[in-house]
Amino acid sequence: MLSNNLSKVVLALVMTLFLGACATQQATTKGDDAYTGTETVKFLADGVPDRVFFSTNKSELTSAATTTLGKQATYLKANPTLNVVLEGHADERGTREYNLALGERRATAAKNYLISNGVAANRIKVISYGKEKPANPASNVLAWSQNRRTVTVKTN
Amino acid sequence: MKYKIFTILALFFILTAKSFALVSVDITRGNLDPLPTAISDFYLDSKLGDNIKKLQLESKIPELIQNNLSRSGLFFALEKKSFIQRPEPAHNKPRFEDWAFIKTQVLVTGKISLEKEGRLRVEFKLWDVVSATELSALAFYTTPDNWRRVSHMISDKIYERLTGEKGYFDSRIIFVSETGPKVDRKKRLAIMDQDGYGVKYLTLGNELVLTPRFSPASQHVTYMSYFKNLPRVYLLNIETGIQDLVGDFPGMTFAPRFSPDGKKIIMSFAQEGNSDIYTMDIKTRVVEKLTDNPSIDTSPSYSPDGSYITFNSDRSGFQQIYTMKSDGTNVKRISFGEGLYGTPVWSPRGDLIAFTKLYRNKFYIGVMRSDGSGERLLTENYYQEAPSWAPNGRVLVFYRETPSDSSGRGGGAKLWSIDLTGYNERLIQTPTDASDPSWSGLLSRK
Numbered sequence: 001m002l003s004n005n006l007s008k009v010v011l012a013l014v015m016t017l018f019l020g021a022c023a024t025q026q027a028t029t030k031g032d033d034a035y036t037g038t039e040t041v042k043f044l045a046d047g048v049p050d051r052v053f054f055s056t057n058k059s060e061l062t063s064a065a066t067t068t069l070g071k072q073a074t075y076l077k078a079n080p081t082l083n084v085v086l087e088g089h090a091d092e093r094g095t096r097e098y099n100l101a102l103g104e105r106r107a108t109a110a111k112n113y114l115i116s117n118g119v120a121a122n123r124i125k126v127i128s129y130g131k132e133k134p135a136n137p138a139s140n141v142l143a144w145s146q147n148r149r150t151v152t153v154k155t156n
Numbered sequence: 157m158k159y160k161i162f163t164i165l166a167l168f169f170i171l172t173a174k175s176f177a178l179v180s181v182d183i184t185r186g187n188l189d190p191l192p193t194a195i196s197d198f199y200l201d202s203k204l205g206d207n208i209k210k211l212q213l214e215s216k217i218p219e220l221i222q223n224n225l226s227r228s229g230l231f232f233a234l235e236k237k238s239f240i241q242r243p244e245p246a247h248n249k250p251r252f253e254d255w256a257f258i259k260t261q262v263l264v265t266g267k268i269s270l271e272k273e274g275r276l277r278v279e280f281k282l283w284d285v286v287s288a289t290e291l292s293a294l295a296f297y298t299t300p301d302n303w304r305r306v307s308h309m310i311s312d313k314i315y316e317r318l319t320g321e322k323g324y325f326d327s328r329i330i331f332v333s334e335t336g337p338k339v340d341r342k343k344r345l346a347i348m349d350q351d352g353y354g355v356k357y358l359t360l361g362n363e364l365v366l367t368p369r370f371s372p373a374s375q376h377v378t379y380m381s382y383f384k385n386l387p388r389v390y391l392l393n394i395e396t397g398i399q400d401l402v403g404d405f406p407g408m409t410f411a412p413r414f415s416p417d418g419k420k421i422i423m424s425f426a427q428e429g430n431s432d433i434y435t436m437d438i439k440t441r442v443v444e445k446l447t448d449n450p451s452i453d454t455s456p457s458y459s460p461d462g463s464y465i466t467f468n469s470d471r472s473g474f475q476q477i478y479t480m481k482s483d484g485t486n487v488k489r490i491s492f493g494e495g496l497y498g499t500p501v502w503s504p505r506g507d508l509i510a511f512t513k514l515y516r517n518k519f520y521i522g523v524m525r526s527d528g529s530g531e532r533l534l535t536e537n538y539y540q541e542a543p544s545w546a547p548n549g550r551v552l553v554f555y556r557e558t559p560s561d562s563s564g565r566g567g568g569a570k571l572w573s574i575d576l577t578g579y580n581e582r583l584i585q586t587p588t589d590a591s592d593p594s595w596s597g598l599l600s601r602k
């Protein structure tokens with residue numbers, strides 16, 4: 001136990017020195033790792049996917065996301081009595097509180113796109129679940145990419 | 157012959173003890189050399205009735221004290237079966253040679269007797285075996301069912317006398333109990349003693365609840381709940397069970413904490429993709445906006461004197477730690493190491509800020525000074541976050557998650573504690589998985 005503790009402290013010390021040495025490099029966040037598959041995707045209607053995916057720590061809409069949201073906008077305009085809630089989510093590799101904010105930012109990005117494509121703002125609500133409701137419960141890169149998402153859910 | 161051994165041992169202890177008069181523990185550095193401590197069974201006054209005797213408090217109280225002291229990492233408790241002197245004479249007048257013989261430096265003894273109306277008098281004495289003196293003695297009066305509280309208070313007295321620091325054993329932890337599969341976790345607020353005993357559930361699990369935090373000044377807790385599917389900050393009185401919505405915000409409020417005087421709640425409010433930090437005065441309900449930045453500003457935590465706030469922001473492009481004055485001016489970034497930083501929380505001593513750090517896919521709990529200097533990482537793991545300080549600012553509790561397999565099984569969260577030096581990491585046993593711990597202040601100082 002003694003030597004175990006000691007090695008931990010040595011490790012922490014080494015880490016600190018190491019981190020100090022390369023502090024000029026940029027942080028670890030990856031660039032484009034948004035999910036592009038269809039595995040967890042459901043559909044609001046024929047050919048209208050219900051969700052869009054995001055890169056790690058990002059809330060910018062990818063071109064795949066704007067294509068999907070464009071279809072959702074068309075569908076919502078054709079069905080003017082439908083209201084939706086946009087559920088923003090994050091993967092499990094971040095602190096809970098930051099992820100709540102990130103989920104809200106992602107849902108808002110999708111909402112703004114729908115509004116700019118002609119859907120009335122009062123038909124759209126947003127809610128963030130942070131990392132609380134993963135679509136894929138596995139702890140791997142694929143699951144995390146499927147969980148960084150905004151899902152459009154009909155409320156009536 | 158026997159006498160000679162005593163002399164040699166006694167001499168040995170005198171030479172190794174740092175001070176000739178007193179044993180003491182230095183807790184500012186990693187303690188590789190915990191203090192040998194003997195905690196004798198207490199002795200029961202013969203006048204006690206069978207209903208008290210069957211509780212076996214004479215051994216349960218010393219056991220609990222021993223667990224507390226051992227878990228602190230500063231004390232090494234000697235095995236009871238090696239004790240030579242019986243509890244009663246040991247309490248009245250220890251034969252110090254007997255205790256020095258088993259290589260203890262400190263001895264704790266006690267006596268339990270009956271007071272009026274079924275109340276108990278629990279007396280303890282702390283002895284310095286090295287210098288053969290009594291260090292302190294104190295008696296507590298209590299009902300028999302309150303024996304755990306009394307044991308924690310005695311533990312604090314011993315810790316304080318030997319370390320010169322405030323104790324932290326007579327305190328509680330509020331946390332989120334987790335059950336069920338990962339895609340549909342049931343979360344309930346729960347509260348327990350600092351050592352994991354006496355878990356009580358405060359919510360039923362009908363709605364998602366997150367990040368409970370104690371008021372420093374009252375029996376209140378602030379937390380976030382998805383009640384009626386509206387994620388908002390709530391205030392709960394844990395004695396009455398009455399809960400109130402905090403403020404009237406047209407969107408999600410989250411990441412709440414109390415101000416040090418307990419009068420305000422500080423939290424984030426998210427609107428149009430932007431989270432800023434607000435306070436609300438609990439009595440007047442006056443709301444104040446402290447940050448105004450298009451980035452995410454969250455996880456605010458006051459300095460113990462209330463004059464500063466530390467918080468988490470990604471205004472630089474990445475999650476970093478900042479400080480500002482409590483009126484929102486003088487914003488300064490303090491974290492500059494590589495990686496992402498989150499959940500800053502100010503030590504009750506005011507000297508340090510504990511945080512979570514993500515670096516190369518590992519999560520760390522660390523501390524830095526409030527100007528950002530002196531960063532030290534205490535523990536590395538697959539996932540861990542959300543440190544909360546023990547009332548004396550020497551120990552942190554946090555939660556750690558294990559990864560789940562490709563079918564989503566096996567992942568779970570548990571509570572852990574670690575002391576400031578990075579030594580002495582301990583699992584806190586809970587009946588279910590557990591996350592988002594928050595440590596109360598000392599219960600007996602209110």
